[in-house]
Amino acid sequence: MSKYWSKLAASLEPYVPGEQPKDRKYIKLNTNENPYPPSAKVTEAIKAAANDTLKLYPDPNGDELKKTLANYYGLKKEQVFVGNGSDEVLAFSFMAFFDPNNPILFPDITYSFYPVYAKVFKIDYELVPLNEDFTLPVDKFFKDNGGVIFPNPNAPTSSFVALEYIEKILNHNKEKVVIIDEAYIDFGGESAVSLIDKYPNLLVIQTLSKSRSLAGLRVGFALGHEDLIKGLDRIKNSINSYTLDRLALIGAVEAIKDDEYFQDTRERIIGTREKVLSELNKLGFKIIPSKTNFIFISHPSVKAEDIFIRLKEEAILVRYFKQPRIDNFLRVSIGNDEEMAVFIKAVSRIII
């Protein structure tokens, strides 16, 4: 605490990202990174762009990337916003669509950045408790509110809610913006992008960090009615004209264009996930059906926190959230087959 901090700075409880310890080599299954490298076309394009043009500002609108995304998703360029990771896009969305004193709704167990955004932008919120099995209680979002946001699939629970229920929520909230945070949509869920032309109150947010193996490049995007995109642009252009550097813009374009590589790697991850879940099932783990590149698991006899600590001793990092309802669960990112074999072997020993 410093006398120089604003009241706002003093009031905050910042988000804590998954640990990135540097003391030894770990199998990193704690930040939902992709085990496969980005497309070779991405790295080639970045190498070619690392030249004298870096002296010039990037395109503040990211038009080329917007066009590429619009084309890929069958939308207009004006229906696309691009930003510095989906975290920045989410932050700008809180500013652009939610007001103080009009509580928004999001699940009690969800991406832990939401309450942080709410605090920093002074947006009130009400938590909607997930059902006992961590599915989304859809009808709890039919009440009066200042906006709705949830991840689909949800993090860290990995559960997916079908589009017919998303539509019900959209229909019950026609005067408010409903944000579907689809960071993990490419691992088996069905995207709400197909609903954009039908619902002007729908904003879909995605990222290249997970399914395009580009966590290190910081590119996220939002898709929705062009009025929503204009709202996001107003916020961005009041904070930072150029949030994406030249290399990120160019790399992102190539990542979207190389659909073959994308399809191949995401299918590999889905395959590995299903194998891992089947083996954990045999070991007696409680398993939440997953449509993400991570799984959310609990064991009937060994505490999640103990497994977490033992795994770390064995140089395997997973994520443990010490918070109500999920403090006996572990979130485990899906690595490649070799990494997951080491993980399975380690937990087999730990739970004996």
Place this chain on the structure above:
Amino acid sequence: MSKYWSKLAASLEPYVPGEQPKDRKYIKLNTNENPYPPSAKVTEAIKAAANDTLKLYPDPNGDELKKTLANYYGLKKEQVFVGNGSDEVLAFSFMAFFDPNNPILFPDITYSFYPVYAKVFKIDYELVPLNEDFTLPVDKFFKDNGGVIFPNPNAPTSSFVALEYIEKILNHNKEKVVIIDEAYIDFGGESAVSLIDKYPNLLVIQTLSKSRSLAGLRVGFALGHEDLIKGLDRIKNSINSYTLDRLALIGAVEAIKDDEYFQDTRERIIGTREKVLSELNKLGFKIIPSKTNFIFISHPSVKAEDIFIRLKEEAILVRYFKQPRIDNFLRVSIGNDEEMAVFIKAVSRIII
């Protein structure tokens, strides 16, 4: 205007960056970019880093870059904050150190993003009119206020205020944060970094966009007492854990390390600037003494707006601000010698 926008989004007047027209090839003297490319060591390092590690998140703290900057400026790592361009660092600073209902002070003619930040973060402000000759009226900052910010050298006027006056302002505002925005400090001014260990209320903000030829990479930083840096971290970690991608972090480290290249290019720009000012002087232009990589000029008989339009017709872009007190001035970035020869030739014809 959309019914889905927040009250905040509806109220904004976003910043408009210098135009980047794509219809023809221009001599770009309108966004203060550096005419020289970045150090070859920067582009080589980025090429080498464009590899499989892009699948992994960057270091959220940017420790390597912080260490490099700390070492370069003779500070501790804890006295350094890094962000996505100095615009983002400025935005976070408004949030971290300024409160609503306690007006901050900045000059009436200054970086036009300041009132935009004030609006988006609901910070009241009072404009301090520059003197007639555009120098800073130092004693006008001795009054009660909620914080102080100004660029030194100032933009778009290019004037520099000596450190002894900065110290007076710091001494008169010991309970408030004084932010010196040194985006252009490397072109002849004297940095306030040397005062950091003496004044815990001083925050110095710089950028790699201008003097390190890296506008396309988006890297800015703040230097100050570690309590101020902690305040900035609280804001950043409530909005976006990773604002700098892996390539920007690596490129920035190399840019700071290659001091020889930096010294060479900035001296070349200073040399070109002095030659250009001397020639414009001969052409009868009114000239503000410049310590930046741009100049601020006015002609006694031809209107600035007319010169601006005529130059654009000749494929030379400069910046014109249609606002009180400076609507007969042009801001002209210093290009290389060839570009500036074309510029001088063009204005010579225009003012006849």
